[in-house]
Amino acid sequence: MNHLSDLRVGPRRWAPLLVMALLSLGCDESAPTVPNLSGGPGSPEAPLPANTVKIGCVVDVREGSVACATTSPDASGVDPLILGGQDLNVLLTGTETSYDENTGKFSSTVTVQNLTSQVMGTSDGETVEGIKVFFNSDPIVVSGTGSVAVANADGIEVFVATEQSYFAYPGLIEPLEISAGRRWEFDVPATVDVFTFTVYVSAPMVAAPAELHGPIWIGAASDDWHDPANWDRGVVPQAGTSATIPSLAKLAPEASQPRLSAAGTVLHLRVGSGSELALDGRKLTVTGNVEALGRLSGGRLSLEGDDILIGGELPTVVVAGDATLQRATTATGPVTVTGSLTIADKPLTIVVQ
Numbered sequence: 001m002n003h004l005s006d007l008r009v010g011p012r013r014w015a016p017l018l019v020m021a022l023l024s025l026g027c028d029e030s031a032p033t034v035p036n037l038s039g040g041p042g043s044p045e046a047p048l049p050a051n052t053v054k055i056g057c058v059v060d061v062r063e064g065s066v067a068c069a070t071t072s073p074d075a076s077g078v079d080p081l082i083l084g085g086q087d088l089n090v091l092l093t094g095t096e097t098s099y100d101e102n103t104g105k106f107s108s109t110v111t112v113q114n115l116t117s118q119v120m121g122t123s124d125g126e127t128v129e130g131i132k133v134f135f136n137s138d139p140i141v142v143s144g145t146g147s148v149a150v151a152n153a154d155g156i157e158v159f160v161a162t163e164q165s166y167f168a169y170p171g172l173i174e175p176l177e178i179s180a181g182r183r184w185e186f187d188v189p190a191t192v193d194v195f196t197f198t199v200y201v202s203a204p205m206v207a208a209p210a211e212l213h214g215p216i217w218i219g220a221a222s223d224d225w226h227d228p229a230n231w232d233r234g235v236v237p238q239a240g241t242s243a244t245i246p247s248l249a250k251l252a253p254e255a256s257q258p259r260l261s262a263a264g265t266v267l268h269l270r271v272g273s274g275s276e277l278a279l280d281g282r283k284l285t286v287t288g289n290v291e292a293l294g295r296l297s298g299g300r301l302s303l304e305g306d307d308i309l310i311g312g313e314l315p316t317v318v319v320a321g322d323a324t325l326q327r328a329t330t331a332t333g334p335v336t337v338t339g340s341l342t343i344a345d346k347p348l349t350i351v352v353q
Contacts, residue, residue, distance in 0.1 A: 057196060057197055057198065057199065058142075058194060058195075058196050059106065059139075059186075059194065059195050059196070059197075060193070060194050061099050061106055061144075061188055061192055061193055061194065061195070062099075062193060064097050064098060064099055065097070066094060066097065066108070087115070087246075087247050087249075087250065087272065087273075088115065088246070088250065089114075089115050089116050089212060090112055090113060090114060090115055090116075090120075090201055090203070091112075091113040091115055092110055092111070092112055092113075092133070092199075092201070093110065093111050093113065093178075094108035094109065094110050094184075095108070095109050095111075095181070096108065096109045099188065101190050104187055104188055104189055104190065105151065105185050105186070105187065105188070106148075106185070106186040106188040107183060107184060107185040107186070108183075108184050109181040109182070109183050109184075110133075110167070110181065110182055110183075110184050111178050111179050111180070111181045111182075112131060112133065112169050112173060112178075112179040112201070113173075113176070113177065113178045113179070113291075114173040114174065114175055114176065114177055114203075115176065115244075115270060115291075116175060116205075116207075116212040116213055117175050117212065117213055117214050117241075117242035117267070117268055118175065118205050118206065118207040118211070118212055119172050119173070119174055119175065119205070119206075120172065120173040120203040120204070120205055121169075121171060121172040121173055121203065121204060121205075122172060122204055122205070122206065123204035123205065123206060124206065125206050128170075128171060128172060129204045130168060130169055130170040130171055130172075131168075131169040131173060131179070131201065131202065131203045131204075132154075132157075132159075132166045132167070132168050132169070132201075132202045133166060133167045133169070133199055133200070133201050133202075134157070134159045134164045134165065134166035134167075134199065134200050134202065135150060135153075135164055135165045135166070135197055135198070135199055135200075136160070136161070136164070136197070136198040136199065136200060137161070137164075137197070137198070138150075138197075139186065139195045139196065139197040140195060140196050140197065141192050141194070141195045142194050142195060142196055143192075143193040143194035143195075144191050144192040144193035144194065145191045145192070146188075146189040146191045146192045147189075148186055148187065148188050148192060148195045148197075149186065149187045150165045150184075150185075150186060150187075151185040151186055151187045152183070152184070152185045153165035153166060153167060154166060154167055154168040155168070159200065159202065160200070166202075167182050167184060168182075169182060173203075174289065174309070175242065175268045175288065175289055176268055176270055176288075176289040176290070176291040176309060177289065177309055177326065178309075178311075178326050178327065213242065213244055214237055214241035214242035214243055214244065214266075214267070214268075215231040215232060215233055215235050215236065215237045215241065215242075215243055215244070216231065216232040216233075216244045216246060217230060217231060217232075217243070217244065217245045217246065217251075217255075217258055218230060218231065218232050218251070218252070218255060219251060219252075219255035219256035219257065219258065220252075220255065222256060223256040223257060223258060223259040223278075224258075224259065224261050225258045225259060225260045225261060225264060225277075226260075226261050226262055226264070230256070230258065237264070237266045238265065238266070239265040239266065239267070239285075239287070240267055241266060241267055242266060242267050242268040242269070242270075242288070243266045243268070243269050243270070244270045244272075245257075245258060245270065245271045245272055245275045245277055245294065246272045246275065247272030247273045247274055247275060247293070247294070248272065248273065248274030248275045248294070249273075249274065250272065251275070257275060257276050257277070257278070258277050258278070259277075259278040259280055260277075260278070260279050260280050260282045260284060260299065261280070261282075262282065263282050263283045263284070263285075264282075264283075264284050264285070265284070265285040265286075265287070266284070266285075266286055266287075266288075267286070267287055267288040268286070268288035268289045268290070269284075269286050269288075269289075269290050269291070269292075270290075270291045270292075271291070271292045271293065271294040271295065271296060271312070272293060272294055273293040273294055274294055275294035275295075276294055276295050276296075276297060277292075277294070277295075277296050277297070278297050278298050278299075279296060279297065279298050279299020279300065279301070279315055280298055280299060281298060281299050282299045282300070283299065283300045283301075283302055284296075284299065284300070284301055284302070285302045285304055286301065286302070286303055286304070286305070286308075287304050287305035287308075287321075288305055288308065289308055289309040289310065290303070290308070290309070290310045290311070290312070290314070291309075291310075291311060291312060292311065292312025292313050292314055293312050294312070294313070295312070295313035295314075296312075296313065296314050296315050297313075297315050297332065298315055299315050299316070300315065300316045300317075300318060300333075301314055301315055301316065301317050301318070302318045302320060303317065303318065303319045303320060303321055303323050303339075304320045304321050305321045305322075306321055306322050307322060307324075308321055308322060308323040308324065309323070309324055309326045310323050310324070310325060310326065310329060311325060311326045311327030311328070311329050311346070312327065312329060312330075313329075313330050313332070314329060314330070314331045314332070315331070315332055315333050316331070316332075316333030316334055316335075317331050317333070317334075317335045317336070318336045318338070319335070319336065319337040319338065319339050319340070319341045320338050320339050321339045322339050322340045322342075323339070323340070323341050323342070324341075324342040324344065325341075325342070325343050325344060325346035325348060326346065327346060328346055328347045328348075328349075329346065329347070329348050329349070330348075330349040330350075330351060331348070331349070331350045331351070332351050332352075333352060334350070334352060335348075335350055
């Protein structure tokens, strides 16, 4: 699904997007952080875009784990559901993470998933610029001795400081699409136990910050999907707009989980990890992509668009358009295909009780 049909073509309005955490292993960013930086362009303290979030990552070499979190409390006064953050606008995920003591290589295959309703990788709707994930500085050893370096970066550029290593993800990333994986390698001597680093994502986009998402569920009034008070903008998602149910960890403790009280139609749909959208026996039509790291349950999901990407835990599914699995998918009801469904190398499990 590499097209620009969802973009509003116009002059360049906003190119650098966000700063995100490396890897989803143990990451939890509860709010955006706007670093208080100053200085001239290219200096180590150059000012960052207003929508930049700085994330610190801690790597335990022996455990083969990475944990990421914000490096300072939010001082921006903005809505964390709208601006910046791992698991809010992008999701960087690492798999096949390992350490080879013989070669001294710590490595992980990292993908970038676009969680917004806009295409990433172009700032004018025509020119394909791709995405770059860059390091704020060299990794720092905090336990053990020695030094750590990025071993296989695609290049070095000036982003917010000089000589910053980056990994490139060429092409466009559609809404909710997961990029191809890129193997990240670090030179880590056996004397290092734990090291830290920060990473940023430079993702050119056409949309202004306030236009990155359609309605986002906050569950403030009830569990009724069709009640405007349950959505951040006071507007219920409709055909042509995307809908986001944030991960459970991103919702307020008192927030309810959504439930359809009538049939609905949306463009793209995301249900974050730990959250659930109950269809209650009703039909939800989606004409774009579907991501359900949480789950959809108890009704019928009708996929009626072209080049649809789907993944996660779904209910009964009717594929009336053209859909492709982009991650392991489980359907808890029958799957009917009147269009086309491409499984590729992703497992599809159908559990009918």
